Amino acid sequence: MPRLTLLYVVILMTYFYINEAASDCPHGGKKVKNKCVREFSEVTDWKDAMKICESENATLLTVGDLGFLQDLNDTLRLNHKGYWVGARKLKSWFWFNATKPITWFKWGPGEPNDIGGGENTLNMMHKLNYSWNDEKGTTVDTDHEDRKPAAAVCQFDGPCSSQLKYENTVYPRKTFQNKTCFLLIKGNNDWNTSQNMCQNTFVHPGYLARIDDLETHEFLVKFIKKSGYKANYWLGGWWNKEKESTFRWLSGAQVSTEVWANNEPSGDGNCVELYKDLGYYLNDQKCDPSDRRKFICEYYDLHQN
Template sequence: MARAKYLFICLLIQSVLDFIYGQPQVKFFRDDYKYLETTRSFYKVHTIHRTWENAKRKCEMEDASLFYPKDQKEADVVLTYLKETQPSYPWVFIGISSKLAKGVFKTIDGLSIRQVYNKWGPGEPNDAGGDEDCVILRRDGTLNDDKCSKIYPFICKKTLASLKWNEQCNVPYMDYKYNEALGRCYKFHLNPLNWKDAFEACDSEDAYLAIINSQNEADYLVNITAEAPKDKVKGWYLRGAVHLGFSYDPSENGWRTITGETLDDAGYSMWGNNQPDGGEDEQCGSMFYNGFLNDISCEAQRCFFICEREIELLNNLSQESRK
């Protein structure tokens, strides 16, 4: 009887874990994406308008791609979804442009527009003004060329077939690594960005710029910084520091984490020598490679950065299974 009860508990725990972490099987990508069975893909309508390049970049940050319809069926399905969720939008940017060669329209993955959905509006494309190199999809299902510099809504897409799942960190991003002692997952980003863009990049991955809560966590961040292949990254960026999740709050006259705590309350406030020293020009936070804190410009300086994600539920389930 006791053995049967034990096996039942084990199976129950495993089923819960499978439900939570087996997201590809239950067709889940992110909670802000909608799965459409007809196309076996996930979609997100972005309501903050961006230029075509910034729209493409935003989708990539979410491990998705700027949507374009592959055929009439997908165009119909996605336009229906768009009309249901954003009925006032007359059009959206899609992942087709002639940026590489004037008048030669290609998808973001290199296909000729003739190989995919190719339903232009009357008289289009017309390259009005000589600078209409990006494509919009209208509510009536027709395509039109338009200026890439304009700001429009857009749709990101992730196919079910391309979905992989990081079970330890409960995210669709395989490069997050779980630290059992800290109960969190981390990713060292090797694409230098300024602090504000780094903040957005972490948020796009359902994470946040790392916050140091203890000396042990500081030591771990120093370690992953040391192990990252930083020297292989070319180009201009500030070496010697990585962006972290804290900044100066003028209303509080002090440094606070992005969750609103003072550094002392968060658990770590070890500044480098003579830091902070940048005054009004450096009001965002970073860490020297040796673990000490440093102030940095929020926009002018590009650095590596570390994203962090808590997985509290995993810890709770693990503790229950050991009881």
């Protein structure tokens, strides 16, 4: 093969290799272990860093272990002040949307020090070789070297990864068969308000969840029990008695008979709920504004191919 032709083939193969690798992560992100990470050059406070990630359908980064942190440090060279990551201090330190406290730390010397009180967010400081520093996340103090803002580093890590606007109302997300994301909403609302929240409140527009088969039912029951919020939950099924002869999901599909509880539907309501005392099988319930339940939203993850 002539040298020029061989050189052309090598260049072409390299081009496709680079572009194939780049396509693994959205929006120009870099792959670090199992996560796609993107750093931003704009310096800001923690609250606005969260908004930057949210605008990209991502979340502030969570750092799972020391090995991940070491690999991450090799990629973070854009900003020389530091990076905000997705940890907050409540009574203990938690990664964003996690239910258990952080169990390992990489604090810099003398950290955490909670200077002046209220240092309840976390950044990785360049001058500390990207070790961790506790910081006030909603103020920018440019007169104090340690209080200067940092940049956002966001993660795109697969199904159900996008941030919610009202995270305090939601139990962490779960994905089913890598297709659908479910949210357990802890607040109690009537059926119509619940559907409006699923459709309009969160980053991804969704709807009250549907259960098409026993496999989906089993998945959601395990999800509810694991969450610790054992209660009745609204689903997206209802009966338009003026036009229909049976219950249907919001999609128009008929509610399967195999997921109803025994002797249900009994005809005493026209909305569908998962009823705790009936083994979390379906029950028909009145849709009155006074009938308030927790509820489950469903949406399709936008990061999937």
